[in-house]
Amino acid sequence: MPRALDDRDGFRRCRDCDEWKPLDEFCTNRRRPDGRGSYCKPCFNLRSKASYAKRLKEKHGREVRELPAVPDGHRRCPTCGETKELDNFPRNRSGRGGYGRYCKPCHNEKGKETRLRLYGGSREYHLRRRYGVGQKEFDELLAEQGGVCAICGSPDPQHLDHDHRTGWVRGILCFNCNGGLGQFKDSPESLARAITYLRGTTWQRVLIHPGVFQMCSPTRGRPRSQRS
Incomplete structure (x- = not known):
């Protein structure tokens, strides 16, 4: 009797384990009319492992290394x-x-x-991946700045500043200046207001007589905070 006549509706009997199982538990086979093979997936996997071990032994004279069982999780x-x-x-x-x-x-x-x-190292990888330049371009830009931070002038800055909208490199800054621009979100308006605020609240030396200075502030006389 042809093998296909043994199939039930939506089920098939595996040739190895001889169990009836749904067709979706059988491996795919394009040569079959229903697109499913003669062996269920567990039996097919066992056959594949046995075939691989046989080829490895015949061609290379080696045994398949058995891996330890791995628990769930x-x-x-x-x-x-x-x-x-x-x-x-x-x-x-x-x-x-x-x-x-x-x-x-x-x-x-x-x-x-x-x-x-x-x-050649993590530094070059970081510069290339994030900014599109390498250590060579970094050194050239730093030399153009005179070897100092482009804002405060502190020596040996190590942070590459870039425009977050366009990605273009703008200059090399020290840690504090680079972090400061980031905290102000590169907003010229916010930075201008911060300058105005500092000028209006910071104590300054005022010349009141030739050679005589007095410290004063626009907020002088304002009561101190209770938590001070």
Whole structure:
């Protein structure tokens, strides 16, 4: 009797385990009219592993290495060979189960090796990836500024400033100046109001007689805060 006549509506009997199962539990096979093969997925996987082990033995004389069982909620890192909880693996949307293949320490180490191999180091990688320039362009721009911060003039600035709307590099600033622009969100209006505020509240030396100065402030005489 042809094998196809053994099939029931929506079910098929696996040739290996001889169990009746729904068709969606069988591997796909385009050569079959219904698009499903003769073996259920677990049996097909066993056959594939056995075939791989046979080819490996015949061609290379090696045995398939048996990996230890991994409990639920865990994953084995192929680099360090340790089985760890999923929280020890970085998030990866394209990875299996939403996690990366390597544990966090191995993932970080591989990232360092890649950055060193492709860019010569993390500094060059960071500049290229975020700003589109390298250490050479950074040094040239710093030399044009005289080796000092473009705002306060402090020596040896290390922060590359860029326009957040266009992405264009504007100059090299020290930590404080770069952070200050970020806190003011690169707004000229806010910075102008801050200057006006400082000029109106900061104590200043006022010449009241030739060679005689007096400290004064527009807020002089205002009562101090109760929390002061």
